[in-house]
Amino acid sequence: MRDISSHSPFFSAPNPVVPLPLRSTAAAAILVAASGFVSAQTASPAPVATDLGQVEIRGNRNNDTEVRRESTASKIVIGREEIEKQGDATLGEVLKRLPGVTVQGAPGRGGAIRMRGLGGGYTQILLDGERMPPGFSVDSLTPEQVERIEILRAPTAETGARAIAGTINIVLREGQKANPDDLKLTGSTEHGHGSSQLNWVHNLNTQPLSGTFTLSAMDSHRADESATEIHSTVPFVPVDQVRLSESVGHRQGVHANARLQWKGEQGKSLTLTPFLIYSEYAAQGRIDARRLTSAAITDTALTDNQSRYAAARLNGQWAQRLAADDRLEVRFGLGQSKYDQHITQSVVSTTGLLSGAVDEQRFTDRSTSLNGKWTRVLENGHQLVTGLEHEGVRRVEEASAGSGDDSGNLKARTARWAAYTQDEFKINPNWSAYAGVRYESILTEGQVSEDLKRNKSQVWTPLLHALWKPDPAKRDQVRMSLTRSYKTPTLYNLVAPLRYSRDYPVSGGNVPTQPDRGGNADLRPELASGIDIGFERYLEGGGVLSANLFHRNIQDLIRYQTSLRSVSWSNQPRWVSTPQNVGDAVTQGIELEAKFRLNQAWAEAWPVDIRSNISFFRSKVKEVPGPDNRLDQQPSMTANLGADYRLRSSPLTLGGNVNWNPDYDTQRSQEQRSYQGIKRVVDVYGLWRFSAATALRLTVSNLIPRDYQTATTFSNGTLSETAKTTDRNWRNIQLRLEIKI
Numbered sequence: 238m239r240d241i242s243s244h245s246p247f248f249s250a251p252n253p254v255v256p257l258p259l260r261s262t263a264a265a266a267i268l269v270a271a272s273g274f275v276s277a278q279t280a281s282p283a284p285v286a287t288d289l290g291q292v293e294i295r296g297n298r299n300n301d302t303e304v305r306r307e308s309t310a311s312k313i314v315i316g317r318e319e320i321e322k323q324g325d326a327t328l329g330e331v332l333k334r335l336p337g338v339t340v341q342g343a344p345g346r347g348g349a350i351r352m353r354g355l356g357g358g359y360t361q362i363l364l365d366g367e368r369m370p371p372g373f374s375v376d377s378l379t380p381e382q383v384e385r386i387e388i389l390r391a392p393t394a395e396t397g398a399r400a401i402a403g404t405i406n407i408v409l410r411e412g413q414k415a416n417p418d419d420l421k422l423t424g425s426t427e428h429g430h431g432s433s434q435l436n437w438v439h440n441l442n443t444q445p446l447s448g449t450f451t452l453s454a455m456d457s458h459r460a461d462e463s464a465t466e467i468h469s470t471v472p473f474v475p476v477d478q479v480r481l482s483e484s485v486g487h488r489q490g491v492h493a494n495a496r497l498q499w500k501g502e503q504g505k506s507l508t509l510t511p512f513l514i515y516s517e518y519a520a521q522g523r524i525d526a527r528r529l530t531s532a533a534i535t536d537t538a539l540t541d542n543q544s545r546y547a548a549a550r551l552n553g554q555w556a557q558r559l560a561a562d563d564r565l566e567v568r569f570g571l572g573q574s575k576y577d578q579h580i581t582q583s584v585v586s587t588t589g590l591l592s593g594a595v596d597e598q599r600f601t602d603r604s605t606s607l608n609g610k611w612t613r614v615l616e617n618g619h620q621l622v623t624g625l626e627h628e629g630v631r632r633v634e635e636a637s638a639g640s641g642d643d644s645g646n647l648k649a650r651t652a653r654w655a656a657y658t659q660d661e662f663k664i665n666p667n668w669s670a671y672a673g674v675r676y677e678s679i680l681t682e683g684q685v686s687e688d689l690k691r692n693k694s695q696v697w698t699p700l701l702h703a704l705w706k707p708d709p710a711k712r713d714q715v716r717m718s719l720t721r722s723y724k725t726p727t728l729y730n731l732v733a734p735l736r737y738s739r740d741y742p743v744s745g746g747n748v749p750t751q752p753d754r755g756g757n758a759d760l761r762p763e764l765a766s767g768i769d770i771g772f773e774r775y776l777e778g779g780g781v782l783s784a785n786l787f788h789r790n791i792q793d794l795i796r797y798q799t800s801l802r803s804v805s806w807s808n809q810p811r812w813v814s815t816p817q818n819v820g821d822a823v824t825q826g827i828e829l830e831a832k833f834r835l836n837q838a839w840a841e842a843w844p845v846d847i848r849s850n851i852s853f854f855r856s857k858v859k860e861v862p863g864p865d866n867r868l869d870q871q872p873s874m875t876a877n878l879g880a881d882y883r884l885r886s887s888p889l890t891l892g893g894n895v896n897w898n899p900d901y902d903t904q905r906s907q908e909q910r911s912y913q914g915i916k917r918v919v920d921v922y923g924l925w926r927f928s929a930a931t932a933l934r935l936t937v938s939n940l941i942p943r944d945y946q947t948a949t950t951f952s953n954g955t956l957s958e959t960a961k962t963t964d965r966n967w968r969n970i971q972l973r974l975e976i977k978i
Contacts (some may be wrong), residue, residue: 254439262795301385306775309661310702311716311785313388321382322881323894324922324936324973326379326425326434328407333896333918334877335388336830338405339739341870343945344918344963345427345938346461347376352388352402353787353826354854354871358724361392361400365510366396368628370550370572370604375407377514379453381421381436382494384408390785390828391702391718392671393768394657395610398698398722401765401789409510410449416440417930417977425971430485432457441497448497457488461522462965466529469958470565471748477529479591484540491515504558512572514548524582526590536590541581548574550604568978570606573715575599592742597733598636600647605629619662626655632728647734649683659700666709679762683732690732690758696723712775716785720767726795727759730816735806743807747949749908750960752799753810761818764792767896780833789824793818794858796869797923798906799951819906820860824868828852836878843882846892851876865902870913872898893921900946908953912961914946930977936967 301316313336315393321868325331329347333340342348352360362369367376386404392398396406419438424431432455439450462483471478494512501507520542528534548571558564580596610624634647659673675698682691698721705715733756741747771785799814830850835842852875856868881892919940926932948961 255804276502301791302775302779302781303312303366303711305781306712306714306773307353309669309704310393311390311771313390313720315386317384320383320386322892323920324924324934325380325938325973326377326423326969326971328380328383329376330920330938331380331383332375332386332405334848334879334894336877337388337390337403337826337828337852337875338388339872339875339898343966344657344916344943345780345966345969346964347374349868350375350405350933352405352605353824353828353852354392354856354868354875355824356871358727358870359400359402359612361397362406362407363404365409365552365571366406367552367568367606368558370548372603372917373514373548373574375418377490377492377516378407379434379436379492381419381438382409382492386409389718390771390787391767391890392698392700392722393671393702394659394698394700395624395674397655398675398677398696398700398720399725401724401767401791403965409496410438410451411496411514414685419464420976420978421962421973422976423573423971423973425969427969428460429464430458430460432459446497446499448495450495451493453492455488455490458485460485460967461520462814463962465960465962466962467750467958467960468529469748470959471746471956479529481525482522482540484520484542486518486520488515488516488541488609504556504564506552506554506556510552510558512550512552514546516546518544518546524591528588528590534588534589534590536626538591538593539583539585542578544576544578546574546576546726548572564612566610566612568606568608568610570604572604573827574602592740594742596636598634600632600634600636603631617662619660621658621660623658624656626653626657628653630728636734647683647685647732649681649728649732651728652680654678665946667706669704671700673700674698675700680833681726681728681731683728683758685732685734685756690756692731692758692760694725694762696762696764698722714773714775716771716773717766718769720769722765722767722789724763724795726762726816730756730760730795731758732756737806743811745807745811747812748958749801749812749956750949750958752814753804753806753822754797754814760795761793761826763794765789765916772852776833776837778834778837779912780837781830782833783830785828786825786831788827789823791822791824794822794868796858796905799909820858822856822868824854824856824871826854846881847879849876849878859902861906863904865904865910867901868901869903869905871903871910872901872913874899888926890926891922893919895919906952910950910952912946912948912950915943916945917941917943932975934971934975936971936973938971939966940968942967 278616281761301314305314307314315335315885327347329340332338332350337353338350339351339354341351345582346707349357350360350362362375385408389404392400392404396404418440419437423434434455435623437452441448464478467478492514494510497509499507522540524538524540526536550570552570555567556564582594584591584593601751608624608626608629610622613621629652631650632647636646654674655677657673657675661671663669678695680693701719703717707713736754738747738751738753741751747753767787767789769785769787771782771783773781775781795816796819797814798817799812801810804811804813817846832848835845835847854873856871858866858868876897877894879894881890883890896918900915901913903911920938921940922934924932924934924935945964950958950959951957
């Protein structure tokens, strides 16, 4: 049987590598491709065909496209084929290529997932439609554990409105009875250190129980090296110095999840999705500090980092058809996670630049959720959905005051209640609409030492979406959304215990770029009013061209502010950073996307799958003087460009990605400024298929390594300090054997 799936036009888009020409190149590629499709649709004269009856060929890629096309709210769906295309080791590597998505941190090191360049808390990340468990990282998932990724650019009542930037819903693997098991064995090397990984997906073929089981095990070694140069006029502290840090970390872990489904009569079904994670990490390193004004003044310290993380969660869903037009769904979840970390910094020789420290942190999170949803289909084409939700999280933590951002002794809980109703309906063949409203009440309480802190917020969020098809017989459509969304303060924004600067103990002073940190129980949630307008063209041969505009007005922006204070924990004034509502902000942007096969645009071209996207962002915090008074961690643009091609003469598929984010400065306050360096990441792969059941994949990630730079600056006219950090990263070479059993 001929494998036609490899010629599908949906292929992961990489990101460009040349900074200045990139904007024009990627945008031109999208526009040229769009114009080229007009001529490409002219087909050569077709031979006389013999009627063989109905022949139906389906692919997951086309199904994903149709789900996106038929959704009233703007949605992008990434299926299994595109997820596994590049052979990525972590889900974060997959997400970085999606339209408008950026990943913080140095290349290949993982980091927080952002949409539209907006910082932490603006992007809602769901796992099977539920909020992520406490302490859970997206990078702990492997692509083999994921069935599809759904991106919603505007919030809906059912998925939740804590999504100013948008929502990413990660759906875990679903059982396919007809599919064989998948086994993948991977070995990789980076900077002379080897790692290995095993992934196994087993499909259950029993009746009436069906489903899938996924197991991932890893044993990885990774080096980290960085250099931080500090220039300061702050008195009474070590100044004008450079610190060189290096370590080698060893991580071992096992991840397992399953989706088990029982189907009964009259539309009854029960789905259980257990999820388990266990990992251990150990890293030994060294820090060398040197005074820039006197090379003879040096310090050396040895570091030892030991940590352990374990999490277990069970989600379930009961669905039952109450009548021909009524359906009830009840979802529940319960889980627990534990984290234990011990960090030791031992000074070998000292001149006051470094100090010894022992930091410990242990926490236990317990979470529960219970949701109910009732769906009714009316005769006039309306579909009403009404739901109630409850979520509770409890944290108990014991830690020394220098363990990091999430440190100190703490007992806290968060309780969230929500109610929503929505109506999705078709007005006529040209128009579809969606209207919804959601109410949420969130209570956070925490006891830090003897202090009890409490914060309660309540938010109403009306939501409206519309879909217009100028000609229902064609495949062009326009989307419009008018929504209200919000961002709540995190647990640690509100009730964080005091955290001291690790390198500046309370016996003396500290510096503004390494302040002590605390919480603020009086924070208000950020509210955003937004509008989205998008155009989509779905191509007859597969693929899509789209352009999306968005605008958000944000009230009560939360930002950490640093100031010099007289404090109870030190006999000297200390620099302290706490979160504050600093005023209003505005952000807007345009997102362009093109997926197509090259010979759809130019008939003489090879059938190369192209995936590209480019996004431009702008923002302004009104109370902060410009220039560069943008929202935190929002670059001016992000872009991806990629291609795949399967050779006709051999069972070899070649492909690659280029991802590019420019450097940018952020004016965080009148005194504080930060810098994020350029990220240019090139990934390439080759897949040799020995048979339908066996293949060998070679992936080279970060083909052209580039040091990643960040910096922070504080200047109030009297005192000033700049800390500039350079993180090294390296090429990663991965060889994977893929077997279907």
